[in-house]
Amino acid sequence: MPLQYSHQPINRERWLRELAELLAFPTISAQTQHRRDIEASALWLKEHLTRLGLRHAQILPGPNGGHPSVYADWLLAPGQPTLLFYGHYDVQPVDPLRDWRTPPFQATHVGQNLFARGASDDKGQFLIHLKAIESYLKTVGSLPINVKVWLEGEEEINSPNLPALLDREEARLRADAVLISDTEMLGQGRPSIIYGLRGNLNFELEVGGPRHDLHSGRYGGAVHNPLQALCEMIAGLHNHAGRVTIPGFYDRVREVAHALRQELRCAGPTDEDILTDLDLPQGWGEEGYSLFERMIIRPALTVNGIFGGYVGPGNKSVIPKKAVARLSMRLVPDQNPEEIAHLLRRHFTTVKPPAVTTRLKITGGSPPVIISRRHPALTAASRAIYHTWGVPPVFTRSGGSIPFVPYLQQYFGVPIILLGFGLPDDDIHAPNEKISLPNFFRGIETIIRFLQEYRL
Template sequence: MDPHRALNYARAGRKRFVSELTEFLRFPSVSSQPERAGDLRRCAAWLARHLKKIGLDHVRVIPTKGNPIVYASWRRTRDRPTLIFYGHYDVLPGEPLSEWRTPPFVPTLENNALHARGAADDKGQLFSHVKAIESYLKTEGALPVNVICIFEGEEEIGSPNLSYFVERNRRALKAIAAVISDTRMISADQPAISYAQRGGLRAEIEVHGPPQELHSGAFGGAVHNPAMALCSIIAGLHDEEGRVTIPGFYDEVREWSGKERSSMARSGPSDDAILRDAKVEEGWGEPGYSLYERTTIRPDVSVNGILGGHTGHGAKGVIPASALAKISFRLVPDQDPHRIAQLLRDHISRVTPSTVSVTLRTMSSIHPALISRSHSAVQAASHAYRKAFGKPAVFIRSGGSIPVVHTFQNVLGIPAVLMGFGLPDDNIHGPNEKFHLPIFYKAVETCIWYFKLASTLGHSIREPQAKEWSL
């Protein structure tokens, strides 16, 4: 099957593709906000209609205990391999709105980039595969491979219902690999494939003091302030050098060989590049590791937000009744998020002053994942990048977490092919998120080439033995 007709179709349709992506981005499909449940359902319905329109079969919006899964397939050839294409249509909140130049759910074209929440994470990257599928079906009437599409609405809250769906349907989801575009490239002209993902754990630490707010003049210095107690607990999670102080936290952390670290230094971003992308002048963290290593092969805990007391305009002299911190762990092989949750619980119990009480809530347990770089489905992705970008992808580690990677590996026994199209300055998870349109166009072409190259893979690919892993 000649990919050039599909490529020409995609190039001719760029303006329409951007218009459709703009429509997709208008849905405020924020999975962490229960009041957005209706928006998530409407977004899922829009996506399902679009998949049916481009020619996919068996399109369904599958209800879960949370947000629906959008499923579609095209499995019409017995002699071609089957690939799963995964993405997520849910997004993070747009707040704080004051930091956006334009409203997060009013997609805006600026400097050849589409600005909106979800533009790069993950609606734009997901849509690249959808448009590649369309380009083949509208020109050839068929695809080079069999396809299963799974697009979920809960990735940003840890995919609590997807594992059950995959486990329940493991026979129907038999495939040789799962292709995921939800990661980053090194730069606009250097594509990258991620071969490792950190795991994760999210938690809320809430410190309780008096049953109601107290006058700070009448009780300041006599009653322990919950906000101050919380700050002390949070500050104590790291030592002065940036190491996590929770006892036992590093017990299962894997040490990597000099060969692996040298390979990372050659392919990954430099300290200067990371600081430049972060728009800061000086790094911070565990000594003995580069900034890239700190964000990939080393674990960490971050404070995502603190709430408590008076945060509005003007002064209010009070001791708050409670204070809350949202934190997140990034975990590495071979850390188990469930064990880390217990270690955190034990630690908080030890360090909490007797003058206050604490409620600890843990959620979104995500296991870290490693992927063989020598797997044929992964190598096909590198060749597809070469066709579209003019150079092969480099292999990098990701500091982020995609829960389904572990699920696909352990439930279906297949690798995840992490074909990233985000840029370091796309402001993923931050204000003014964007997706660079020239990258969007190349992403569609990369996916078209990947379909063609993957068509030569066997129905079942042998998983490399441990000794073949270049780790």
């Protein structure tokens, strides 16, 4: 009955309307002007969880003035395991707005895709969980197992208040396993279960010079330009072979066995596939590894944005008083974000030109994680995938980071199932984000089957 319910056109049409309502909230957690939008979205989710038939729906205030999260549960299956569904309702900024082909907070149906910010990361994917729950509660009136739902509002800013929240809500959130759909499949019709995530470290480097902007015609050649100094420092972070030059950066990197590298290469896309998908003539990065390996098992350092000086129309001959760059690292086992931050500070102190000042601000970080494949919950997920998609899942790693995962491993020590339904071309964190509607509906079928398969 739940599967039949999920196939009914009237339900599917309503689910897309509900997803569009949720996507209309501009829940950009990195921008303070959207605080009210985040709070309004949390209230919408609380009311939606109640309508589904879940119990104890409530908004959990964020510690330290952080963004709220939303919780509900259904714990009426004695003797059965308890599964925690995790998702996040905050989203990335939409810049550059001019590159969007459709309004970012107006869900737009084009072909077999739905376009909007958050469509795949992560509103569309966690709504898959909620619609699977609805399919049971609106037909048989119960669930095969106990469930808890927790929807976070700070994932896109590295969950800065997560440790404090877990300290406060440990009893409420404790479960036998956790299911997260915030990752992607290898391709259309190629479902996967992620068992490894890279960690991350986000930071901001500011280079300062004169106390105010200077006329470049008067002072050019006599005063070191902070913007130029910043660019030189950033350019020096990699060598010609694509390796990070920070001393000690690779010291703790755990080498991946040859057999596992071969397994990942066979499962993942080829260099040609990746370059064709991105419309690029050539790859870049650390020598000795395929592009896919560089994306999932090797560390990386990326410049995310840089600003300084005059960028308006026309010319302005100026030496800016300061320049700022925002950068991020992706870390692999056994790199530690705190240790890497220490190496970073020491490196910039060493390479800083004497004519400028520098200020390094760490804005967030989370450790890498490897998840054991051997647990009944993962076996149940594999069976659900096979019965829905007709093929077994590919076990692979992801280059992304989900701060919640290592924290939950640390606090609860339970298996975490990373079962995502996004696609590589969903353009998450970029203009024109989308979700595949066939994947959305098959994802609901998968979770319906998983709930039954995980029953003891």
